Amino acid sequence: MVAPPSLSPSLSLLDLSRQSSSPAPIARNPVALRVYKILGTAFDDEASKEALLTLTQLYSSPTTSAKGKEVQRNTDDVQGERQAVATGALAFLDSAPPGDTAARARKNLRRDIETKLGEGSQKFLKAFGEVDQKLDILQSHISAMRSRCDEAQTQLRTTNQACRSLLDRAESLREERQDVERRRSIVTLFLSRFTLADEESEAMVSGEVPIGRRFFAAMDRTYQIREDCRVLMSGEERASQAGLDIMATTASYLEKGFEKLFRWCLSEFRNLGRDAALEVSTNLREAVRRLRRRPELLGALLAAFLAALTNPTTAGARPIELHAHDALRYVGDMLAWVHQAIAAEHEFLESLFGIADARRMVGAARVGGSAEEDIWTAELMDGAVSGLCPPLKTRVLQAVRTQDNSITAYKVASLLQFYTLTMSRTIGPNALLSKTLNETTDAAYKVFFDAIETHGRALLRVALEPNDTSLTPPQALLNHVQVLRSVLSLHASDSSDETDSAIGEIQRILDIMIDPALQMVVSAAEEKEEKERRKGRTWDRKVFVLNGLTYIASVLEPFAFTSEKRKGLERLIDERVQELIEEHYENLLHDTGLKDAIRVSESKQPSEPLSHLPAAEPAALSRALHTFATWLSYLEAVHSTRLAQLSLPELHARVHRAALRRLGLAYADLCEAVRNPANRYEAATTLLGSERPFGSMAALWQIFGMEEEDAEVGT
Structure with missing residues (x-):
């Protein structure tokens, strides 16, 4: 280069x-x-x-x-x-x-650029690291501040709730205080209206307070309280305890007041006899006028009755009120005392007026005569015992209406009915006491019927236990029917005379108690079967229903007066038995393997040979007969495991024998069809004779344990 x-x-x-x-x-x-x-x-x-x-x-x-x-x-x-x-x-x-720089640039340009970028990235990372640290510190500060804010918010919310609770409690206490004040004012007003003041009660009972204006004012005040109390209780369906206590307290004050007034009058009469000049004072005239409201005989009976209730004068006798917790004994003791007192008073009046009936046996019903003495006796007896009606009626109704046991309520009602009949024969049906006893008897029967109707409605709401697979009647039904058995037994022991009212009464009892029981058996069984079906399990509804119906029928059977109700129940049982027979017969056809062959034989066209049908061709028929022969060797042929759960063995035998009878007749028809040449079976005798019972009906009836004549009669 x-x-x-x-x-x-x-x-x-x-x-x-x-x-x-x-x-x-x-x-x-x-x-x-x-x-x-x-x-x-x-x-x-x-x-x-x-x-x-x-x-x-x-x-x-x-x-x-x-x-x-x-x-x-x-x-x-x-x-x-x-x-x-x-x-x-x-x-x-x-x-x-x-040449060095250019060569170096050409050679290391990419590396130098990447190095430069790396250094820049390191600087960025370092800068961002510092920023991240600052952000973490800032985030921690923010989290701490947020936690403090949340804690403060929670404390504030708790404080608000506590304050609100305190305010609500204060408001509630204020309202309760107002309610208490209102109640206190009402109670104070009530006591001032329906109780005697201390001065008034002292004037009525104390011997130190003379008979005069103060005494008569206290007596008038007592009568006014009783009248107001009667008005108050007349609007109530059931007499309140406060009203009963007021009446009892004022009656005690009046008894003591009249006793005091009577003794004072006797003393004044003796003093008048000693003086030459007979001057009748204003107080004496007022005292005699007031005594006219309480004849001596009436006062004696009522006083004796009240004494027998709380403090009997007879030595060794116990107060009747001690047994107020036992309604039957309490009502029985009061009625027995009244009956004994009326009998004694009636004997006294008869001896007083010289009335004697030699023809009447001891304890026999009295028959009122038309003589003047008989009319006087009836009027005096009615007036004498009329004073017993209010306290007797009040206590009897209180004992009856507080009774929640239906059997005890029925016993009390039967006892009242007996004494009502007895009293009406003694003092007459138009006497006030007879009418009072009639009213209390009706009230007692109303309590009883209301109780059994309530039991019936409660029974309809009963559902069978989900884990209970038994087919016996449930405990709720057993308890209900046991009450019915007790009532029927009491009626059978009391119904010496079968009057129209007694017959209508027992029929009403049967309708009220049996109809809900029958409805409960059917509806509870259907509901139970549906639940079991949803769980993929089976449950024998028909056997359960029959067990329940037969149990109810067994309770009615010993009593002749239940015949009409038993007939309707037996018809219902027969319908259920026929349904069970039909279902059991279908199950037997399936278990024996003859179902398809018999159904084809029953439904084929007359022109169509039976042997040409798939379910009845020789091979299929041979397999069916083999299955049938195998089934005959099992115990199921004479004893059904399913029907063994029926509570009545005779019902098991009835259903199973009826189904076996139909099975035998169906087998006979099938054998006859096989032997018929029109059905074109080759070697029909051999086909039928290859398996038990070999086409012999006598052998089949013998296996079933039935006589041939019985089978023909059953058809």
């Missing part, structure tokens, strides 16, 4: 320009040629300028680069830019050994 001649620094751009434009021959120096080429090239674009400047900086000394940059900074036009580039290039050529 020829080294380029060194150019003098004194060579100006003007000379180079002139030489480049001179047509004179130029030296054949490659560098000069390139320089001339560069000088002749227009470097108007920024990319070329930038490339030359970069190349100059890459292969020039710091001084040269500084000069080129200084010239470039002082140049404003294109010619100036060209002069700057040329100056930088000439300076570079002048400072480097001839």
Whole structure:
């Protein structure tokens, strides 16, 4: 390679320009040629300028680069830019050994550029690293500030919730306080309206307070309280405990007040007998007027009844109220006491008026006469026992309505009905006590019927246990039917006279209790079967329904008065049995392998030979008969595993024998069709005789354990 001649620094751009434009021959120096080429090239674009400047900086000394940059900074036009580039290039050529720089540039240009780029990238990475560190520090500060903000926000939210809770609690307490104040004012007003003041109660019971205006005012106040309490309780379906307590308390005050008034009147009458001048005071007239409202007989019976309830005077007797928790005994004791008291009073009145009926046996029903004494006795008895009606009715209704046991409710209702009949025979059906007992009896029966209707509705909501695969009646049905059994037993023991009302009553009980039970058995079985089908399992709904129906029928069977209901239930059982027989027969056809052959034999056209049908051709028929013969050797031929789950063994025998009878008759028809020449079987006798029972119906009935005559009768 020829080294380029060194150019003098004194060579100006003007000379180079002139030489480049001179047509004179130029030296054949490659560098000069390139320089001339560069000088002749227009470097108007920024990319070329930038490339030359970069190349100059890459292969020039710091001084040269500084000069080129200084010239470039002082140049404003294109010619100036060209002069700057040329100056930088000439300076570079002048400072480097001839040929060494160009060769080195050509050889290491790519590497030097990549090195330069790498150094620039390292600087960028270093700068970006510092920036990244600053950003990390800034991010950590931001995260810390955000965490503090979140914590502050959480604390603020917790504080708000706590404050809100405190405000709500304060508001609730304020409302409760207002409600308590309102209730207190209501209670205060109620007590002032329905209780006696201390001065009034002292005037009624204390012997130190004389009979006078204060006593009569307290008695009037007591009557007013009782009247207001009756008005208050008349709007309630069930008497409140507060009303009952008010009536009992005021009745006690009145009893003590009348006792005090009665003793005072006796004392005043004795004093009047001693004085010559009979002057009746105003207090005495008022006392006698008030005593007219409480005849002595009436007061004696009511006082004795109230004493028997709480504090009996008879030695060894216990208060009836002690058994208030036991509704049956409580009601029975009260009715027995009333019945005994009425009988004693009736005997007293009969002896008083000289009424004697020698024809009446002891304990027999009394028959009212038309004599004047009988009319007096009836009127006095009605007036005497009418005072017992309010406390007796109140306590009986309270005991009945708080009863949730249906059996106990029925016992109480039956007891009330018995005493109602007895009382009406003693004091007459039109007496106030008889009417009161009729009302309480109706109320007791209403409670009982409401209870069993509630049981029936609850039974309809019962679903079978999902994991229980047994086919026996569920426990809910057993409990319901057990209640029915108890009620029927009580009715059978009490119904000495089968009146129309008693018959209608038991029929209503049967309808209310049996209809939901039947509906529950069917609907629960269908729901259970659907659930099992969704799980891919089988469950015998028909056997379950029959077990439930037969269990209900077994409860009704011992009682003659359930015959009408039993007939309807037996018809329903017969329908279910026929469905089970049909299904069991289809299962037997499938298990014995005769189903296809028998179905084809039953449905073929008369003109079509049976042997030409695929299901009854000799080979298929032979296989079916072999399957049938194998099935006959199993226990299933005389005892069905599925039907063994029926609760009644006789029902199992009935269904299985009926299905076997149909199977035997179908086999007989098939054998007859095979032997018929029109069906074109070759060696029909041999085909049938190859497998058990060999076409013999007598042998088949013997295997089934049935007589041929029984099979014919069953058809």
